[in-house]
Amino acid sequence: MSYDYRQIAQQILDSIGGPENIEQAAHCITRLRIALKDEGKIKHEQLKVVDLVKGQFSNGGVFQIVIGSGDVDRVYAQLIDLAGRNAATVADVKGSGENKLNPIQRLVKIFSDVFMPILPAIIVAGLLMGVNNLFGAKDMFIPGKSLLDAYPGLSGLWQLINMMANTSFVFLPALVGWSAAKRFGGSEVLGIVLGLLLVHPDLLNAWNYGKAAAGLDGQAIPYFDIFGLFKIERVGYQGQILPILAAAWVMSQVEIWLKVRVPNAIQLLVVPITTIVISGVLALAVIGPVARGLGVLITQGLVQVFEVVPVLGAAIFGALYAPLVITGMHHMFIAVDLQLITSHGGTFIWPIIALSNIAQGSAALAMFCIAKSATEKSMASTSAISAFSGITEPAMFGVNLRFKYPFYAALIGSACASVLITSKHVLASAIGVGGLPAFISIVPVHIPVFLLGTLVAVIVPFTVTWLFAKRASWKGDAVLEG
Incomplete structure (x- = not known):
C-alpha cells in the first residue's frame, strides 16, 4: 500500500x-x-x-x-x-x-539510558545460560538423569556454553562502566577500566564474600593495609550494578573537573591516571561497600514482601508491570533482577515480567480475532507477535490502550499467572527473552509450573478481552470497527 x-x-x-x-x-x-x-x-x-x-x-x-x-x-x-x-x-x-x-523521572531515565545499550549482551547471556541449565537438569528429558549424565560427550560443549553465558555476568561492571561513563559524560574507556577494576582476580570473589564474612571454611576477608592508617576490603563486585553505577558517576565528575583545570599539554598524562586513582580508591573504600549494602537492603526488602505475602505481592506486581512500562520505570528492575540472581541464585521478578508481556500479546491476539477492519487486524496480529517475542510497546500503544478493555484484560491475566508461579516459588536463573521463549531461562525444575503460568497468561486475557468486546457490542459501542 x-x-x-x-x-x-x-x-x-x-x-x-x-x-x-x-x-x-x-x-x-x-x-x-x-x-x-x-x-x-x-x-x-x-x-x-x-x-x-x-x-x-x-x-x-x-x-x-x-x-x-x-x-x-x-x-x-x-x-x-x-x-x-x-x-x-x-x-x-x-x-x-x-x-x-522531576528527580524521580531523571533517575528512571538514567537507568534506561545505561541499560538499553548493554541489554543485548545480558539477554544473550541469559539465553545461553538457559540452554546450559537444560543440559544439566535432571529428570527434564531422562528420568533420574541429566543429558550430561546420559551423554558425557556433551561436557565439552556444556563447558564452552557455560563460559560464554557467564562472561556478561562476570564482567557486567565493565559493561555498565562503559555505558554509565558515556551517559554521565566521562571517558568510556576509563569506565571500562573502572568496571574491570571492581572484578579484578586479585579481589575476593563477590560470591564468596558471604562465606568470608561469616568465617566459614576458614575464610577471612582480605584487606589492603594503607600505611597502617586504614584498611580497604579486597572484595570484588561481580554481577552487581549499584557499585559501578555510583563509581562511574563519581569518575565522570572527577574527569570533567580535571579537564577544565589541567592544561591541554599534559591532560593525556595527568587526567586519566588521576581520575582512575581517585575514583578507584573511592570505589573500593567507600562507594562499593555502601552501594553493596544498599543493594542488599533493597533485595532483602523485596524478598521479604514476597515471602510474607507472596500472593498479594505477585498480584500487585503482575498487574502494575505493564503500566510501569508506559512510564519507563520498568528499566529499574533490570538492576534488581541481576542483584537477586547474584545474591539468591535466581530472580522471582523476571518470570512475572515475561508473563506480563505474554498477557499483552494475548489481549492483542484477541483483538485480531474480534476486529472487523483489515487495518486493525493487521496491526493487532503484528503487535501480538511482537509481544510474544518480548517487545510489548506495539501491542500496548497500538492496540490495547487504544481500546482500553484489552489492556485491563491483560493486567488481569498477568496478575493471575503471576500469583500462580509465585505461589510455587518459580525462579529464573538469568534474564532472557521476555515472551514465549522465556521458559528457557527458568530454573529447570520450575519450567512445568512456568509453562502452566504461560497458559494462564494466554487464556485469561484472550477470554476476558472477548467477553469485554461482546459486552460492548451488546451495548452498541463501536469498538470492533477499528
Whole structure:
C-alpha cells in the first residue's frame, strides 16, 4: 500500500500544535520522538485517526508517535521539512526532554539510558545460560538423569556454553562502566577500566564474600593495609550494578573537573591516571561497600514482601508491570533482577515480567480475532507477535490502550499467572527473552509450573478481552470497527 507521506506528516504536525510547538524532532526504528514546548496543545483524538499512527505516548519529557519500521523514516523527512527544522538525533531530543523531568523521572531515565545499550549482551547471556541449565537438569528429558549424565560427550560443549553465558555476568561492571561513563559524560574507556577494576582476580570473589564474612571454611576477608592508617576490603563486585553505577558517576565528575583545570599539554598524562586513582580508591573504600549494602537492603526488602505475602505481592506486581512500562520505570528492575540472581541464585521478578508481556500479546491476539477492519487486524496480529517475542510497546500503544478493555484484560491475566508461579516459588536463573521463549531461562525444575503460568497468561486475557468486546457490542459501542 502506498501512502502520501507528506500529507501524513502535515496531519501529524497539525495534531501536535504546529511547527512553532516543536523544539526538536528525531526518530528511532519505529517511532517519531518529538520534544514539544507545550504537550497540552496535542490533539490526541485527531492524531489517532492519522494513517500509519499506531500509538502515541509521552515518556521522559519526549512525545513519541508509533509509526512503524521503514515508514517512520519517510514521515520524519517530510515532518522536519514542513516544520522547517533541522534533523536531530535521539540524544538531542532526549536532552531537550530531560529539562522537564522531576528527580524521580531523571533517575528512571538514567537507568534506561545505561541499560538499553548493554541489554543485548545480558539477554544473550541469559539465553545461553538457559540452554546450559537444560543440559544439566535432571529428570527434564531422562528420568533420574541429566543429558550430561546420559551423554558425557556433551561436557565439552556444556563447558564452552557455560563460559560464554557467564562472561556478561562476570564482567557486567565493565559493561555498565562503559555505558554509565558515556551517559554521565566521562571517558568510556576509563569506565571500562573502572568496571574491570571492581572484578579484578586479585579481589575476593563477590560470591564468596558471604562465606568470608561469616568465617566459614576458614575464610577471612582480605584487606589492603594503607600505611597502617586504614584498611580497604579486597572484595570484588561481580554481577552487581549499584557499585559501578555510583563509581562511574563519581569518575565522570572527577574527569570533567580535571579537564577544565589541567592544561591541554599534559591532560593525556595527568587526567586519566588521576581520575582512575581517585575514583578507584573511592570505589573500593567507600562507594562499593555502601552501594553493596544498599543493594542488599533493597533485595532483602523485596524478598521479604514476597515471602510474607507472596500472593498479594505477585498480584500487585503482575498487574502494575505493564503500566510501569508506559512510564519507563520498568528499566529499574533490570538492576534488581541481576542483584537477586547474584545474591539468591535466581530472580522471582523476571518470570512475572515475561508473563506480563505474554498477557499483552494475548489481549492483542484477541483483538485480531474480534476486529472487523483489515487495518486493525493487521496491526493487532503484528503487535501480538511482537509481544510474544518480548517487545510489548506495539501491542500496548497500538492496540490495547487504544481500546482500553484489552489492556485491563491483560493486567488481569498477568496478575493471575503471576500469583500462580509465585505461589510455587518459580525462579529464573538469568534474564532472557521476555515472551514465549522465556521458559528457557527458568530454573529447570520450575519450567512445568512456568509453562502452566504461560497458559494462564494466554487464556485469561484472550477470554476476558472477548467477553469485554461482546459486552460492548451488546451495548452498541463501536469498538470492533477499528
